[in-house]
Amino acid sequence: MQEQERATQERDGTDGVFEGIVGRHPSMLAIFEVIRRVAPTDATVLITGESGTGKELVAAALHRLSARAAGRFVPVHCGAIPEDLLESEMFGHERGAFTGAVANRVGRFKLADGGSIFLDEIGEMSPKLQVKLLRVLEDGRFEAVGSVVTQQVDVRVIAATNRSLEQAVSTRHFREDLFYRLRVVPIEMPPLRRRREDIPLLIEAILVQLAARGLPRFTVTNEASELLQRYPWPGNVRELRNVLEQMVVLGRPERVIDASDLPAHLVAPRHLAEAASSMPWQFGPAGIDFYREMEAIEDRIIAQALHLSRGNKKEAARLLRVNRTTLLEKLKRKRAQGSPLAALLGGTPAIDGVPAAIAADATARGALDFAVA
Numbered sequence: 001m002q003e004q005e006r007a008t009q010e011r012d013g014t015d016g017v018f019e020g021i022v023g024r025h026p027s028m029l030a031i032f033e034v035i036r037r038v039a040p041t042d043a044t045v046l047i048t049g050e051s052g053t054g055k056e057l058v059a060a061a062l063h064r065l066s067a068r069a070a071g072r073f074v075p076v077h078c079g080a081i082p083e084d085l086l087e088s089e090m091f092g093h094e095r096g097a098f099t100g101a102v103a104n105r106v107g108r109f110k111l112a113d114g115g116s117i118f119l120d121e122i123g124e125m126s127p128k129l130q131v132k133l134l135r136v137l138e139d140g141r142f143e144a145v146g147s148v149v150t151q152q153v154d155v156r157v158i159a160a161t162n163r164s165l166e167q168a169v170s171t172r173h174f175r176e177d178l179f180y181r182l183r184v185v186p187i188e189m190p191p192l193r194r195r196r197e198d199i200p201l202l203i204e205a206i207l208v209q210l211a212a213r214g215l216p217r218f219t220v221t222n223e224a225s226e227l228l229q230r231y232p233w234p235g236n237v238r239e240l241r242n243v244l245e246q247m248v249v250l251g252r253p254e255r256v257i258d259a260s261d262l263p264a265h266l267v268a269p270r271h272l273a274e275a276a277s278s279m280p281w282q283f284g285p286a287g288i289d290f291y292r293e294m295e296a297i298e299d300r301i302i303a304q305a306l307h308l309s310r311g312n313k314k315e316a317a318r319l320l321r322v323n324r325t326t327l328l329e330k331l332k333r334k335r336a337q338g339s340p341l342a343a344l345l346g347g348t349p350a351i352d353g354v355p356a357a358i359a360a361d362a363t364a365r366g367a368l369d370f371a372v373a
């Protein structure tokens with residue numbers, strides 16, 4: 001491929017990478033487009049999304065593609081620092097402003113002058129700092145801690161959070177005016193489980209990156225790749241990267257990651273295994289008939305509701321929290337299909353009181369084990 005062509009593709013994201021952000025899913029292509037359009041402006045951007053979805057990568061890309069690229073990209077992790085220290089971290093302090101302030105200190109906003117500041121975990125910021133931030137956003141002015149001198153900076157603000165700021169606003173932990181001021185352009189990162197198609201691409205990109213760091217170049221078998229695509233990835237891309245790195249570091253001399261090498265929790269989540277072991281279904285080599293089994297479960301729940309309501313279908317429907325007509329439709333269909341429940345109902349349609357027969361039926365009673373609150 002020609003260098004120029006490759007460069008164009010990288011810019012367009014058509015080869016699945018845009019500014020180091022890997023993704024080909026429509027939700028990611030839409031994000032690349034927003035980045036491309038918004039980066040050159042000075043608009044404040046609020047990036048939301050679960051942990052490990054690439055919020056910091058997006059922030060850095062916004063900076064690199066802006067006219068401020070020659071200036072600094074200054075990250076501040078608001079969640080990791082206690083309030084007082086955070087204020088001095090962001091705005092600097094005068095010598096003697098507080099115990100331990102032995103010299104003047106330049107804050108992050110000043111460092112980012114002419115560049116971009118990335119306020120990560122913004123939802124953790126205290127009310128006092130929220131006020132101060134609002135003012136910088138409005139006119140670029142602030143005072144260092146312990147100083148009366150107002151400073152002015154030219155900084156583009158990019159913020160990120162993995163908490164719902166809407167919720168923090170509704171519980172008054174976050175100022176509404178600041179929320180709207182930050183959210184001029186919102187970018188929401190999808191969790192990895194919503195773009196599973198991108199997982200093989202990410203695996204490949206991460207294995208290449210690890211190799212570039214001097215680690216052996218591994219490949220992944222199809223079977224392992226399928227398992228990695230099925231896992232829900234609560235820690236998103238960061239978790240995927242960590243798993244692959246672990247595999248490579250501890251890996252086999254063959255330099256292949258096979259299904260049997262994967263950590264057990266990826267292959268069979270413990271809660272699933274536990275739940276499965278207490279389930280009554282016998283899976284033969286041909287499997288089971290899922291829809292018939294589901295019908296059978298439905299029958300048992302309905303039978304119990306009818307039993308508890310002494311055959312009153314209106315009351316049974318209430319217990320099941322469905323419309324009465326929904327329940328009647330179901331019973332009609334089951335009768336037509338000759339389901340075991342219909343057999344219990346005795347084939348005498350629409351006669352309330354029939355479930356007396358159910359109550360009398362020992363096998364049915366044995367099956368009635370769903371708790372109704």
Ligand SMILES: Nc1ncnc2c1ncn2[C@@H]1O[C@H](COP(=O)(O)OP(=O)(O)OP(=O)(O)O)[C@@H](O)[C@H]1O
Nearest residue numbers: 020021022050051052053054055056057162237238
């Ligand atoms: N789309 C992606 N393509 C390539 N690498 C990614 C992608 N998303 C995340 N990563 C990688 O995953 C790791 C976590 O990404 P990042 O720090 O940007 O996540 P985050 O959303 O800021 O997480 P947190 O909320 O925990 O701070 C980094 O190593 C990053 O390079």
Ligand SMILES: [Mg+2]
Nearest residue numbers: 055056120160
């Ligand atoms: Mg982050």
